[in-house]
Amino acid sequence: MNKSKLLSMILSGVMAFSMAGSIAAGAENVKTKExxxxxxxxxxxxxxxxxxxxxxxxxxxxxxxxxxxxxxxxxxxxxxxxxxxxxxxxxxxxxxxxxxxxxxxxxxxxxxxxxxxxxxxxxxxxxxxxxxxxxxxxxxxxxxxxxxxxxxxxxxxxxxxxxxxxxxxxxxxxYTWDTLPLSITAYGEANGDNILNIRDASFIAQKLASGKADELPDTADFNSDGKTDVRDAALIAQFMTARSAAKAEGLI
Structure with missing residues (x-):
């Protein structure tokens, strides 16, 4: 299988994973009275x-x-x-x-x-x-x-x-103390520019398609499950989409 076809499959997986998460979230909302x-x-x-x-x-x-x-x-x-x-x-x-x-x-x-x-x-x-x-x-x-x-x-x-x-x-x-130390870490950062954005999701997908996942930094494990795979790229894409929506709604 050539690289571009594999990359396409991975990106398709990103979209499918994102949609599955949205559907699951909707199902949870129906089940439980809040x-x-x-x-x-x-x-x-x-x-x-x-x-x-x-x-x-x-x-x-x-x-x-x-x-x-x-x-x-x-x-x-x-x-x-x-x-x-x-x-x-x-x-x-x-x-x-x-x-x-x-x-x-x-x-x-x-x-x-x-x-x-x-x-x-x-x-x-x-x-x-x-x-x-x-x-x-x-x-x-x-x-x-x-x-x-x-x-x-x-x-x-x-x-x-x-x-x-x-x-x-x-x-x-x-918490009872006046200040809560907030941990700020470059989780999701994968391409070395020290900025978390959609390019990191794309970079992860490219490395996976090339069979070079071992070249990705530890911070590419965005979902903290101990491995870097398509789920990390999907979650970064979800995160960036949510931030864009938050900016559009004036929440940032």
Missing amino acids: YSLTELENMSKEEFFELEGAEAQYNTWVKYVDNTYNSLLTNEDTADNAGDIKILYTRFSVNVRNDGKYKFLESEKKLKNLLGGREVEIESPVISEIPQWLNHFVIYDKDFSISKNEITDDDILFITKYQYCIRQVCDFSF
């Missing part, structure tokens, strides 16, 4: 606990407040910092390279829709102004904080509902 934060807030505690995993998440927060948070307040070295109202300033993050739920741009839009009119800032690979890959999808919510001296059951219930809401999109975890 609750907005407003809908969750309007539920009683008993109604909320009927949702799968809700009560377990709540109990986890109760333990956190009883143990970790309260210990901060009684520790002389951290008492001043713990006294800052931002100790429970709502900040959630997920490493999207390890999260199977994350879908380029779809997850960002879905999250904003579920959170309604809250004043939130979102950082993600797709809508970041940074031209390289940003590992984390982060939510900063400016509307919510808790006083150090009075954490009520209602506070804990709200945090649980908030986390339940956003975990419908990705498996976000909670």
Whole structure:
């Protein structure tokens, strides 16, 4: 089989893989009821606990407040910092390279829709102004904080509902420090120009077609599965398409 025919097959595979991902995402949306934060807030505690995993998440927060948070307040070295109202300033993050739920741009839009009119800032690979890959999808919510001296059951219930809401999109975890180091790595970079763009997808496809996958750098493994193949080229193409759409919609 000649090189151009093989390259054509690989690029066809890129398109097929991209379409399959979109179809699968659509199927997931049909199957599962997704609750907005407003809908969750309007539920009683008993109604909320009927949702799968809700009560377990709540109990986890109760333990956190009883143990970790309260210990901060009684520790002389951290008492001043713990006294800052931002100790429970709502900040959630997920490493999207390890999260199977994350879908380029779809997850960002879905999250904003579920959170309604809250004043939130979102950082993600797709809508970041940074031209390289940003590992984390982060939510900063400016509307919510808790006083150090009075954490009520209602506070804990709200945090649980908030986390339940956003975990419908990705498996976000909670952070209590003021700054979250964001890992910026050249994932997807393959052709040596240190700029992630569609040319990297094309370069990967060309190398695969030439049987020279071993010449590709480790960063070409865009989906972090331990190998570089057509799926990496497909995912880069999806990512760049999503970024273009985000720019067109004024999200970047």
